[in-house]
Amino acid sequence: MKKLVFHTVILAVCCAAATPAFAQEAAKQEAKETICFESRKGASEITKHEIKPGLPNVKCSPTTGATLWYGDPYDGTVPMGKMPLLDGIPEGKAVVRPRSEKLNLLGMCATACHNGVVPPGFPKHKKPVPIPTMESLLPEVKNxxxxxxxxWCLDCHHSTKRNMLVDHFGxxxxxxxxxxxxxxxxGDKLRDWRDGIHGKRIGEFVSTGKKRWFVCTECHNPHDVQDGARNKGFVQIAPESPPQLPNGxxxxKHESVHGIAH
Incomplete structure (x- = not known):
């Protein structure tokens, strides 16, 4: 009996000593940010946090790091700006996740490297001439x-406002x-995107409901749309593995059979 009491006391002391270490390790893991991507890595990423106790804003795939589920599809969004032929959407029903706030580096490039001046020789051949700094930031621009x-660059980027794009009217x-x-x-893809055929939207299912619209560059890399060596199409996506089938x-194969006879 005395041995049992002695061993119990020793175990309790060891557990008490180990508890702070376990707590510190748990705190470190909790403090570590979990970031998963929504459509394209590096373009549409979201940081996991709790909207309220027990409800995360997003669930990330442990396999691919992609978003699997949203606790709040409108978290961090702002109303989408005016779009031609979309005037009928009630204000606040179409939202986007702003990206300009994460692109402050482009504004710095305007003064540090480009300074809003077209480099000599560019108007003649219209080919990007990467500098080492740009290659490290955007390696796909080299080709x-x-x-x-x-x-070339200034067909899409504003010549003096480097943190802005430019339309065909300047x-x-x-x-x-x-x-x-x-x-x-x-234009055909814009029409399909506007009509909800092309692209991705999340939110309320009904047509008049509030939705988050994903914009072009969240899914497509504008610098590498031909996907390098393939020189066609877009970068292929590695989809999540299919879910496990129910027991039995x-x-x-039943999914390949249409439920209604033709």
Whole structure:
């Protein structure tokens, strides 16, 4: 009996000594930020946090790091700016996640490197001439895969306001609304995106409900749309593995059979 009491006391002392270490390690893990991407890595990322106790704003895939589920699809969003032919959407029903606030570096580039002046020689051949700093920030720019050699930097970026895009009329366009630029060349895709056929939206299911709209550059890399060596299409996506089948179900062949006879 005495031995049992002695061992119990020793165990209690060891646990008491180990508890602070475990608590510190748990605190470190909790403090570590969890970031997952929504459509494209580096373009549409979201930091996990609690909206209220027990309810995270997002759930991330432990396999791919992609977003699996939203606790609040409107977290961190702002109303989308005015869009032609979308005047009928009630104010506040179409929202986007702003990206311009994360692109302050572009404003710095305007004064540090470009200074709003077209580099000599560019208007003659319209080919990007990467500098080491730019290559480290945007390595895909070295071999610009957009337009198959028919466009260059200042066809999309404003010549004096480097933290802005530019439309075909020379007017500045916010990075939060790249569709106003992309739609000038890709009118059919803009139409489909506007109608909800192309792209991604999350939020209320009903047509009149509030939705978060994903803009062009959240899904597509504008500097590498031909995907390098493939020189066609877009960067292929590695989808999440399919969910495990319920017990007793051997396969999912039934999904390939239409429920209504033709």
């Amino acid at each position: 610009l895969q957009h337009g198959r050699g028919r466009i 007017d500045p366009v916010s990075f939060d609304q790249p569709q106003l630029l992309c739609g000038k060349c890709h 179900m051997k396969d999912a």
